[in-house]
Structures are given as structure tokens and as C-alpha cells.
Amino acid sequence: MGKSGSRAPSIRDVAHAAGVSTATVSRTLSNPDVVSETTREAVFLAIRETGYTVNIAARNLRKRETGAVAVLLPNLANPFFSRILSGIAEVMAEAGLSVLISDTTPMARDDHRLPEYVSQNNVDGIIVLDGNLRQDALLDRGSPEVRAPMVFACEWISQIDRPIVTVDNQEASVRAVQHLLSLGHRRIGHICGPPDNVLTASRLEGARGAMQSVGLRMKPEWIYPGDFSLQSGAEAAKIWHGSNDRPTAVYCACDEMALGFIGELTRRKVAVPREVSVVGFDDLDMAAHFVPSLTTIHQPRITIGRTAARLLLERMRMTPKERSARPAPRVILPVELAVRESTAPPPG
């Protein structure tokens, strides 16, 4: 029960209560089979009596571990990432590791320093969800070398050779565009992700490629700039609406932009999908509930999180030598096209 005021019971208190040495208590906890049954019971009893819990700082110090992994993600406020995080947290909790999260937005802004616990090697592993981090911050070049194993999820940094969990963005784009083509669209536009994002190019190229393979091309005017925000989708809608050479369908690099796009169009009395079809990417919860509900590429976000977490655990179990010997795997998770109300045959 631990009388309040006195400090937390330590392994010595347990040892004393059970009439054994601290070594035996420690062994009972970490490897119960090596102690005799009588001792084991006495120790467990003493643990219950004293209310003992191990002091993690002490264990970490001795074992040269930290019991924590860091997740670096670009925007905590974004529902896309928070669900991935949820998958990571779940797997890590099972493994008994704590998850340190860090929003990388401030790092992009001013200083490029990582949070202390990463740069100072106070984590056992790192999951990076932000492909825009300065590589020198993560890589061995930066002053303190980052020693912990690292995996990327969703986004990545090409110069850094580490395991990656992602979907086939290009293939997904092909699928999205083929869907529009099969509905009869020939004039198809695209709202891009931010220019410095790794995903932007592959999603655009996938779309372009799908057009080319049926002998069509995507006019440069139909390629709208964006930054993954609702706002930028709305901006694209204004451009679309203001032009007189419009695509009949727009494939958006993410759902938020797609919803912002549709929202602004609806506000301007443009009917989706009657006048223009829209496809998104991600399949946020909101996508199915929006009006019209959004046809979009479904990304298995929880699975991405879980997979990244498992992959990291696996790498953490390897020695540094094994890690560099074994090539960094790239796990490509399958996507599905969720066909909903926002796509229809072109007008006319």
C-alpha cells in the first residue's frame, strides 16, 4: 500500500520482506524459472505486500535501454496521422514500450533540431512519418549521431536507407484515374500535394501515366497546386470555376483537398458529381459522410501504424551489425478504391 510520504518501495524492501537478496528478487521477476518454487512464492507475496513496482530509470540505466520509442509526425492535428499513431501506440503498448510523440512542424519552421530525446539517443527506436525533415538532422552527419533504429511510414527521405511502410502511391493513382476513365472522362485534372513532399510526385506521375497509357494527356492548366489542406482544395475550386477550359473530373492528392474542393464548388452552385467528378486519397472518416460522399483511395491507416511499429520492434531486436547487413525492407500495403457518390459520367 505504500504509506504516503515515505518513498516508493524498492527492490531492497522486497528482498528484505521476502528474506532473500535483491538478486533473487530481480531474477524472480525477469526469469521466474531459475528460482525455486518456495522462493518464488515468497517473493511474489512480498511484492504484493510492499506494492513494489520496478523503477524504470534504474533498469534502463543498467540495461542501457530507454523503454521508449519516438514518433515524429508532421502534424498532430491532422486526422490522417492521428489514426496511424493510434495503431503505433497499440502495438507499442503491447510490447511494453512507451511512445514519445513529437510534432515536427516547429522543426520545419525555425530550427531544424530534433527533440532532445531523439538527438540525444534517449529512445530505443524512431518512427518517422515526415518526409520533409532535414536529413542531416536524422543522419549520422549531425553532431550527435542518431543510433536508434528507424523506420519510415507513409512518407520517407530518399537519401536515408531505412525500412519503409507505405502504399503504392503511383499504382493507387492509376487506379483512381482508370476509374474516372471508365466512367467516360477524358479531361482529368489533379490537385497536387505540396511541392517538397515525396508523395506529390508519385501521385501526379501515376495519374499522368494512366492518362498516357490510353493516349490522353493532362493539360498543365488542370494541374492545381495544393498543400494537403482543406483551404488549398477550396482555392483550386476557385481556379477551376474561374476558367473556361475545365476538366470534367479532378483527382485530388488527399481527401482534405477533395472535400475543400467540393465544399467550395457546392457553395458556388456547381453540382458534384453532375458537373464535375472528384476522387480523393486517404479515405478519412469524413469521406463517407460528406455530401456527396467521396470516392477515394482507401489507405489502411491503422494497419500502416501497426506494421511500422512491428517492423521497428523487429529492427530493435537486431544487433547493429545485423541491421546494416540485412537490407531495409519496403512494405507496400494494398489500397482499395472506395467508389462513392462523388464520381459519375461526365456531363453532356
Place this chain on the structure above:
Amino acid sequence: MGKSGSRAPSIRDVAHAAGVSTATVSRTLSNPDVVSETTREAVFLAIRETGYTVNIAARNLRKRETGAVAVLLPNLANPFFSRILSGIAEVMAEAGLSVLISDTTPMARDDHRLPEYVSQNNVDGIIVLDGNLRQDALLDRGSPEVRAPMVFACEWISQIDRPIVTVDNQEASVRAVQHLLSLGHRRIGHICGPPDNVLTASRLEGARGAMQSVGLRMKPEWIYPGDFSLQSGAEAAKIWHGSNDRPTAVYCACDEMALGFIGELTRRKVAVPREVSVVGFDDLDMAAHFVPSLTTIHQPRITIGRTAARLLLERMRMTPKERSARPAPRVILPVELAVRESTAPPPG
């Protein structure tokens, strides 16, 4: 630069390189003023040369701290919480503390145990965003006593007397309903939060009270059950649509339900706000971009997060005695009604 393979430089390596004792190195780092200028420079140089970073486990062990705070939140995937988390993370990062997050959903489901790092007192503080945790899990009664200071944000557990950061839910509801009344609505319904949530009652009571104070009452049939999900909002829409004694306005306990409600209605060709006005609560990003954009109570989510974090830091600096002497403050943050397109005078 730390030759890879050899282990990380320790304070002894620095001491050796600078030709001083470890005590001096430690002092230079924690309290530079007490060492002479020459020594200080020699130490800093040695730190740079060796690439030294402090070992947090060792420091924590010695100082009997952990350098981490835990955030317990009901649903990581929910954008409402993730933005609050973002505010917390920001303040904690500045204070040099790491944030451990833990999704409490599994705790509600099967076992009611807190994550190890909380129950085993491996954090210096706790922020609770989930009012549905079993109080015995958090309170001193549970086997291992939770010693760390704790603050609640948004939700809370009435039996536990700790600082709270919240908005005036009742007052906010009054404001929402008054807005509807001022538009001429007399038949006003409500979609409730989940029955076991602390917020549900105050939001319902606020709405009821506002009606009563102008001599109206809210019919029990107009009070729809809900659970804060998009889905439950859609369900309420079905009930609304299937009835022939309908309210002309519905005030929803959260935005997600409001959006689900509007979505389902639109799908059934019911025009919002022409046929029914809708007010939400929270002001999610999506609220302004939905069609129609949602009139809603704006909660300052980032501020809630930051405030909770600062409050916790303050409590962490107190001694246990000071903490129990000083009453737990309750910080009520102001809300605003964001009037948008989803509300209009009643039909007819």
C-alpha cells in the same frame, strides 16, 4: 563524433578530456555560473569534442524524476483530441519534458489497468482527457498508488479533486440555443453525447434551461441518443426523418454528430438549413468547410491543451504538501458561437 561501435561518451569521458572531475562537468551543465570561466570553456569544448549528451536514465535515477508526462485520451483517432494533444506537446517540448500518450479505449473495453508507466509512477505528471476512466484505477485506492500530479482537461471525473481545464459547457449550450431561439425556432431538439459522459448532462441541461427560461420545453422525443460519432448523428437523422412531430432545429453535442446528421439528411433530400437548422459543438476544421458550413460552438482546442500543460507544470513544481493545501483550480476557457450557414429561421 563518437566512433560507432564504441559506446556513447559519458560524463567521465568529458571530465577526462577537460582535465576536471565529473562533478565539475555536471555543475557546468546544470549551473554554469558556479564554475570559473576558464573551466567552463574547457568543459564546453570537451563536450563538443566528445559529442557528449547526458544519459537521461542516469539523471532520472539520481534525481528521482522521469522527465515524462502521460496523456490519457479516449480516442487518438478523433481529430478533436489530436489538436489538444498538439497544444500539450508544444508546451511540454518547451519545458524539456517528453509526452507519453496512451489511448484509453482498450482500458474501457477489457481490463481497466492503466499503462504501466502511469500505474508504476514512471511519469512526473498526468493529463487526463477521458472522464470515463475507472476512478479506482487513478485514485489512491488502487494497489499501486498514483503519486504524480494530475490535471483534467475537457472531461473529468467528479470524484477526483484535481485541477480542470474546460469550457463552460452549460453556458455554451445556452448560447447555442438562444441563437436558435432568436432565429424564431420554438421546436428545438438535441442529439446527446454518450450517457456515461460527464459532458452529456451539462450540454443537455444547458439547452433545456435556455428553453425553459423563455417558457418552452424540449420534448423528450426530440432528444436523440448519440455517442459523439458521425454514425450516431446519421442515426438521429433517420429518426428525425421518420417522425412526423419534428423539431425545426437540432442542437448537437458535438460537430461529428452534427455533420453526420446533416449528411444523412442531405442524402434524404432534406435541405439544411431550410427545413431544419443544425448547431454543433467543438468547431472542427471540417465544420467551416462542410456544405452547408456548420454553425457551432468554437472550443479553443490548442489553448485547452496548452493551458492544461502549463497547469500541470505548475503543479509539478509544488511539493505534495503545497498541492494538497492549495485547492485544485478550475480554469474555464471562453467559447464563441461561430454562426455559419447551417442555421436559419424555421420554415413556414
Place this chain on the structure above:
DNA sequence: AGGCGGTGTGTAATCGATTACAAGAAGTAA
């Protein structure tokens, strides 16, 4: 000269758990 106060630094104990090593007990084979 003797005493005093203030600086700056080193020595060594300490935080709590893990684990290499040693040693005692008990059992078995020769």
C-alpha cells in the same frame, strides 16, 4: 600573524536494478 569569508574544485556516496561470479547444498557416480 591570525582569523575569516568567499571561490572553485575534487572525493565519494547515492539513486535502484541487473548480472557475472562464486559458493554452498544436495545429489550422483565411482
Place this chain on the structure above:
DNA sequence: TTACTTCTTGTAATCGATTACACACCGCCT
């Protein structure tokens, strides 16, 4: 009986940083 396992347990070193305490040194005052 001796020698040799096998099983269980204790002793003590260790992880790396912090800090109480002591001491050396300098300058100043009486």
C-alpha cells in the same frame, strides 16, 4: 569416501549522473 554435477542463492560490481561535504586557495581585515 571422494569427485563432480546440478540447482539455488548471495555478494558485489556496474550503469552514469548528481550533490553533500570537505578542502585548498586567495584576499582582506584587525
